[in-house]
Amino acid sequence: MTAMQIIFLIVAAVTLGGALMIATSRRMMHTVLWLVLTLMGVAVLFALLQANFFSVVQVLVYIGAIAILILFGVMLTRRSMVDAGESLVHKNWWVVAVVIALLFAAIVISIQPWGAAHTPLVELMEFKEPISDLGEALVDPAAYLIPFEVSSVLLLAVMVAAIYIAVDRKGGKS
Amino acid sequence: MSFFRDPVVFLTQWLNGVLAGWGLPPAWVQVISFTIGGAILATGAMLFVTILIWGERKLLGRVQDRYGPNRLGPWGIFQSFADMLKIFIKEHITPVGVDLIPYNLAPILSVAAVLMVWSVIPLSMTMYGVDLSVGLLYFVAVGALGELGIIMAGWGSNNKYALLGAFRAVAQLISYEVPMVVSLLVPVMLAGSLSMNEIVKQQNIWFIFISPLAALIFFVTQIAEVGRAPFDLVEAESELVAGFNIEYSGLKFGMFFVAEFVHAFTVALIFTTLFLGGWRGPGAEQYPLLGFIYLMLKTTIVYFIAILMRGSLPRFRIDQMMDVNWKLLTPLSLILIAVTALAVKAMQPLSPWISVPVNIVLNLILIYLTQQLLVRYFKRRKIREVGSRNRPVARLEEPVTSTAESEGSL
Numbered sequence: 001m002t003a004m005q006i007i008f009l010i011v012a013a014v015t016l017g018g019a020l021m022i023a024t025s026r027r028m029m030h031t032v033l034w035l036v037l038t039l040m041g042v043a044v045l046f047a048l049l050q051a052n053f054f055s056v057v058q059v060l061v062y063i064g065a066i067a068i069l070i071l072f073g074v075m076l077t078r079r080s081m082v083d084a085g086e087s088l089v090h091k092n093w094w095v096v097a098v099v100i101a102l103l104f105a106a107i108v109i110s111i112q113p114w115g116a117a118h119t120p121l122v123e124l125m126e127f128k129e130p131i132s133d134l135g136e137a138l139v140d141p142a143a144y145l146i147p148f149e150v151s152s153v154l155l156l157a158v159m160v161a162a163i164y165i166a167v168d169r170k171g172g173k174s
Numbered sequence: 175m176s177f178f179r180d181p182v183v184f185l186t187q188w189l190n191g192v193l194a195g196w197g198l199p200p201a202w203v204q205v206i207s208f209t210i211g212g213a214i215l216a217t218g219a220m221l222f223v224t225i226l227i228w229g230e231r232k233l234l235g236r237v238q239d240r241y242g243p244n245r246l247g248p249w250g251i252f253q254s255f256a257d258m259l260k261i262f263i264k265e266h267i268t269p270v271g272v273d274l275i276p277y278n279l280a281p282i283l284s285v286a287a288v289l290m291v292w293s294v295i296p297l298s299m300t301m302y303g304v305d306l307s308v309g310l311l312y313f314v315a316v317g318a319l320g321e322l323g324i325i326m327a328g329w330g331s332n333n334k335y336a337l338l339g340a341f342r343a344v345a346q347l348i349s350y351e352v353p354m355v356v357s358l359l360v361p362v363m364l365a366g367s368l369s370m371n372e373i374v375k376q377q378n379i380w381f382i383f384i385s386p387l388a389a390l391i392f393f394v395t396q397i398a399e400v401g402r403a404p405f406d407l408v409e410a411e412s413e414l415v416a417g418f419n420i421e422y423s424g425l426k427f428g429m430f431f432v433a434e435f436v437h438a439f440t441v442a443l444i445f446t447t448l449f450l451g452g453w454r455g456p457g458a459e460q461y462p463l464l465g466f467i468y469l470m471l472k473t474t475i476v477y478f479i480a481i482l483m484r485g486s487l488p489r490f491r492i493d494q495m496m497d498v499n500w501k502l503l504t505p506l507s508l509i510l511i512a513v514t515a516l517a518v519k520a521m522q523p524l525s526p527w528i529s530v531p532v533n534i535v536l537n538l539i540l541i542y543l544t545q546q547l548l549v550r551y552f553k554r555r556k557i558r559e560v561g562s563r564n565r566p567v568a569r570l571e572e573p574v575t576s577t578a579e580s581e582g583s584l
Contacts, residue, residue, distance in 0.1 A: 003205040029329060033276060036322060056311045064318025068344065071325055075337075131307060131368055 008048055015041030028074045036067045053131060180462045182301045186211070215303065216289045223435045226474075227254045230435075230481050237485030261431075264424035269332070272421065276330035281422065281429035283323035288437045290316045295443055296371045298453045298465035309370035310362060313444060314355055317399065320437070321347050324418050327430070331421035339417035342492070343408040347399060349496065353503035354395035360388035360514050361448045374452035382449040384530055385514060387537040389449040391507050396441040397480055398499070400434065404487040407495060442477040443469070450476070506544055513540065 018038035025031050039062040046055035137143040177184045186207060193203045228243060228251055235242025243250030268277070293303030294312050306312050321344050328340020362368055364384060365376035373381075382389040398405040409417040419430045446452060450472045453465030490498070513536055521529035 002199070003201045007205075029273075029276075033326070052306055053308050053311075056306075056308045056315045060311065060315035060318060063322065064315060068318070068321060068325065068348070071329075072344075075329065075341075132366075 011044045032070050224254045234485045261428035267423045269421050271332040273330040276326040280323045280327035281426045284433040285429050287320035288433050291440050294370050298462040300462045305371045308368050310368045328418040333421050335415045336418050336420045349499045350395045350398040353507040356507040357388045357391040360385045377451040380451045384533045400438045403484040404490050442473045445476050446472045
């Protein structure tokens, strides 16, 4: 067993454990913190695959922006931040477990014919990710210009809507 | 003499040779040498900062017309080590009602988030943790972990002042990330790469001379990111007692304290790497050790400028802090990035003898316009006077004779 495999197993165990804890922890805040751990594990998995850009963007977007947003959401919307009610686990959890196991088995079986699933990973030597290629693809009309622009317009619309909701109108009592 | 030319690479190769001689596979050799290198880098950074704390206290003392630490050792140089020992042996107090895991994890995360930045900084031509192709993005991403540490500290402490302090700190950090990231794009455009090593190598002319405005914006936002004066609302004693770390004691408080100082130094290091040419200097290519010394000298100068600002400026109010960010720095950095992008692209075929002066002139025009706009804004704005000019006095020895004169002088 190589060093990389051992690191992979540890990280995978932490990621899956975190994912399990998201579903089972009682406090809302703990759920978010476990979610951060899981996302961090995914970022490390990306790094192990030498996908540096994805790894960094995973941390930047999911932990730096989304997780902190969720944390603020939880802190500002709950009446009591301790929210320690009953466990979030439903009593019929085993039905869900069976369904998930079946789904997982279906995915494993369906990717068996795919050749890439059996290729052992080869470490890329002297690999430099061409970030500039990604940037050019985003502004190239033959590549992804239109999806890129459409998603920017969507984000702009969301920002305008958020400002419209949050703005304190003159004379109105909020 | 290859040891003195480049000690780190020499020692690494020697260690790798020894480990390979024991029959370890190459992958394990790499893991072990990376682990040792990371441990040495982190420990070295912390110890170096211990000395810097002494320098900072000394300098701040001079700013405030006092000596600073001067008892322990020559010029009080061992004061920080005594403080460090004291904080090691203090009692750990865990308040009732804290959330144990976030409460205990927060100080570790704060220190780790700062030290993680060091892994991508090129300390000399051959000495760096890893040459990430997305090094700058990594620096921004790791900053987010520090914010997470602050939230965990504020929430885990189960104290309303800690929570308010954490809210305030994170609001400040998130806000100032916007102009910071935008101004970071200027060196990226000038160098044509996100990798820290590549940015340093491209700086035949230091980027601070090509784009002084970007350097200025980055410097200001970095002071805000560290949360030091004049942006130290995070620890406004009169309003929040002590901020998010109020419930911490002993070594856990010490870790927040160290994280702040290491962060301040790291920020100066990033500034040097991006705008002051990093390790570059005469002879740094032949003798990488010399490059490390240059880097540390430049960084220390930047760090001490930040300390002088800390010692001389009063604290912003929270609305002023937000105004500076959203009404000044963010629009300015957006305009700057548009101007720089157009200028760099338009002058790509020209020689640097033309393009660099044009860039400087564009930056200076932007600075001048901003300054003019600010002056006009503050001239137009009426500041309402609170209270009266005739202040009541306890004992009236010389009765005020001519109020008209005193009003005129005011």
